[in-house]
Amino acid sequence: MMRVVCPGSFNPVTRGHLDIFERCAALFDEVVVVVVHNPLKAYSVPAERRAAWIRRATAHLHNLSVSHHGGLLADFVRAAGASAIVKGLRNQNDLLGEAQMYFANRELLGGLDTLFLPTREPFVYLSSSLVRDIASHGGDIAPFVPDGVAQEVAQAYRMAAPPSTVTGIEKNDPINKGETT
Numbered sequence: 001m002m003r004v005v006c007p008g009s010f011n012p013v014t015r016g017h018l019d020i021f022e023r024c025a026a027l028f029d030e031v032v033v034v035v036v037h038n039p040l041k042a043y044s045v046p047a048e049r050r051a052a053w054i055r056r057a058t059a060h061l062h063n064l065s066v067s068h069h070g071g072l073l074a075d076f077v078r079a080a081g082a083s084a085i086v087k088g089l090r091n092q093n094d095l096l097g098e099a100q101m102y103f104a105n106r107e108l109l110g111g112l113d114t115l116f117l118p119t120r121e122p123f124v125y126l127s128s129s130l131v132r133d134i135a136s137h138g139g140d141i142a143p144f145v146p147d148g149v150a151q152e153v154a155q156a157y158r159m160a161a162p163p164s165t166v167t168g169i170e171k172n173d174p175i176n177k178g179e180t181t
């Protein structure tokens, strides 16, 4: 029996994350997705709520459960009795940070491995920060987040965003003055 842990901030969950969860659910006996608090990042939405969105988006995956955790990932993985960590990897920009986490977790977990699943093509340029940015400006995030969570996610990040400071065209804007540069 192989149980794996899929950790992340999932701030918020995207269609790219969902693709990784679905592939994991097909590959392994049990999948535990865990929303982990990364102390280097500021979250405007609590981990419990981010986990609830994932739970709703993955209701069709019967061998997958969702938790949240506020400490070391290694402690969660040990307590879960998992055989490996699985993460998605989009591109070389992800690689250095992921490699650092891989080595740290391998040390902390006595050799337990992290497996990387390459992100599939439609999701390579998708990120949670992109979704937050679009949502904060009131844009449509439905193409980027799993079905059934878009409205709540949009509302959460729209409310979290500071009020827009753009109210009109500046007087000295060259475009407004008709300059062609």
Ligand code: PNS
Pocket (backbone or CB within 6 Å): 007, 008, 009, 010, 036, 037, 038, 039, 071, 072, 073, 074, 100, 101, 104, 105
């Ligand atoms: O989605 P992210 O932000 O890339 O996920 C990173 C995360 C949250 C999985 C990572 O920062 C993490 O595991 N944080 C918990 C603290 C920890 O265990 N740090 C030590 C080695 S990674």
